[in-house]
Amino acid sequence: MTLGTEHGSTAGHHSTLLRFATAGSVDDGKSTLVGRMLHDSKSLLSDQLEAVERASRSRGQETPDLALLTDGLRAEREQGITIDVAYRYFATARRSFILADTPGHVQYTRNMVTGASTAELVIVLVDARHGVVEQTRRHAAVAALLRVPHVVLAVNKMDLANHAESVFADIADEFTAYAQELGVPAVTAIPMSALNGDNVVAPSAHMDWYGGPTMLEHLETVRVTAEPAHAPARFPVQYVIRPQTSEHPDYRGYAGLVASGSLHVGQDVVVLPSGRRSSIGAIDLLGERVESARAPQSVTVLLADDLDVSRGDLIAPVSSAPAVTQEFEATVCHLVDQPLVPGRKVLLKHTTRTVQAVVREIESRVTLDPLSRHPAPGRLVANDIGRIRVRTAEPVALDPYVVSRRTGSFLLIDPADGATLTAGMAGESFVARAPGGSGA
Structure with missing residues (x-):
């Protein structure tokens, strides 16, 4: 104390x-x-x-x-x-x-x-x-x-x-x-x-x-920072900018918010989940060229190579890229009265990327007083906190929540009406997948 x-x-x-x-x-x-x-x-x-x-x-x-x-x-x-x-x-x-x-x-x-x-x-x-x-x-x-x-x-x-x-x-x-x-x-x-x-x-x-x-x-x-100073850079692409003006006929920028860490011109980066590599050619901040950007600034990143990048992709340094996976464990809090059960088909929203997913397993339910886990509860109801396993139809670039609260969190959404069902925090257990490989 x-x-x-x-x-x-x-x-x-x-x-x-x-x-x-x-x-x-x-x-x-x-x-x-x-x-x-x-x-x-x-x-x-x-x-x-x-x-x-x-x-x-x-x-x-x-x-x-x-x-x-x-x-x-x-x-x-x-x-x-x-x-x-x-x-x-x-x-x-x-x-x-x-x-x-x-x-x-x-x-x-x-x-x-x-x-x-x-x-x-x-x-x-x-x-x-x-x-x-x-x-x-x-x-x-x-x-x-x-x-x-x-x-x-x-x-x-x-x-x-x-x-x-x-x-x-x-x-x-x-x-x-x-x-x-x-x-x-x-x-x-x-x-x-x-x-x-x-x-x-x-x-x-x-x-x-x-x-x-x-x-x-x-x-x-009290001292607070959005992310630790040593946090790896993460840049979820929110919007692709192609103005096609006579002044900038070949302009292709990727706009978004730096979720953690910092980016700089010349930095070697990888675009996930495709796994294609390039380097940062320029960074625009409020209409001005800058040499670097850090969380939580909103910027436009231009790559040195002409890659196929779209909303939902994640740009990260080659040296500290997150895992790309289609199956992972997570701690979740269920938010609605309708129970969450194994086999439930959902949409998973992670940063700017939304993919189809299915709840493979509900591994345990957490009791907070005393702090303990009850295995195989069969379902989670509103306000329950539990451990689940999720499989996505497309790969996602996911950090463990312990590494980043921003890129380690996600939402499960009802595909029928868009209602948020569950808030999740990715765990350490991922089923590894090679970037650019085929989905399940």
């Missing part, structure tokens, strides 16, 4: 944008925490605050219910619970934020997966009166499965526990021990009262025994 030791003064090396998610059991105060941060950091427009005040008065509350600032759906406010992921965007003088406020009910684990899938930090809230409960461990396990780089434990409602240091220490020690078993590298624990604003934006006068950062201070200063 760390008490804010991850934050530092090297702000110049920090990303200017932080994507983070909140999670916790019902009534642990997730929405109130975020509402308090928005309010106390003066990140609200006057009409937003007035709307919350009116809504609070209509519910018979004398003071503004700050939780309404993040309860994004009307149904949420009417029922008094958060039933979906509410996204909010705000900024302070030091950093911009994209927040995913996820629901606390166990039946909405899929929403936690959705909210945390792109997060660089997850705040897990715990009620100081109740301590670590089943849903706390579930959310910690989801954060570990998704390999969220930073986990913050917010021990909330300390005012209802007499602001006792021993209560905070016991909860922080228990949660940290469990998180470490899951492989979470570090936990930053912060005691607070979101309702009263203690240690949210301003330090608490009631907990002078705590010497770490406030929640907002930690969010503003």
Whole structure:
């Protein structure tokens, strides 16, 4: 456990944008925490605050219910619970934020997966009166499965526990021990009262025994990067540009977003899944020629050779190309009520590529508390997390999720109506296939 030791003064090396998610059991105060941060950091427009005040008065509350600032759906406010992921965007003088406020009910684990899938930090809230409960461990396990780089434990409602240091220490020690078993590298624990604003934006006068950062201070200063600096370059082709103008009659560029790593002119690359090789002849960024590009810039890449490249292909360095496969294992979270069963035909969407696929086998279902696997469950239902084997009709260039959260993730889609069925994270087990070979 760390008490804010991850934050530092090297702000110049920090990303200017932080994507983070909140999670916790019902009534642990997730929405109130975020509402308090928005309010106390003066990140609200006057009409937003007035709307919350009116809504609070209509519910018979004398003071503004700050939780309404993040309860994004009307149904949420009417029922008094958060039933979906509410996204909010705000900024302070030091950093911009994209927040995913996820629901606390166990039946909405899929929403936690959705909210945390792109997060660089997850705040897990715990009620100081109740301590670590089943849903706390579930959310910690989801954060570990998704390999969220930073986990913050917010021990909330300390005012209802007499602001006792021993209560905070016991909860922080228990949660940290469990998180470490899951492989979470570090936990930053912060005691607070979101309702009263203690240690949210301003330090608490009631907990002078705590010497770490406030929640907002930690969010503003924690080091985050979209991908590790050593991550191999990955460039999924989104669009082929052939303007056919008199000025550039032979222009053929491949537009997309650099998913990880960096590209540079002259670099030897391979186009997957075909396996054809070339080198980067030029890179266009916002209409200007540049020598290099890095994640997450959107650029147009021109190759030195005239190759047959189309949307869904992946350009990668020859020296660190991903595996090309048509069969692999993955950890998935099933998102819909209709069960996922062996033999189910689906579409698999990976980066910009969509191919037909079939679920060959459901190997196991994961129980998050305690963390264990149940072999051959026969099916996965909504909110289940499990291990499956997938076979695709065409090859895909896939990284293990442990290598890249961007090129190691995928979606399974219903071919009949286009609905998303399952979110997946590719494992280490691939059935190798030579690039450019015939499909099964």
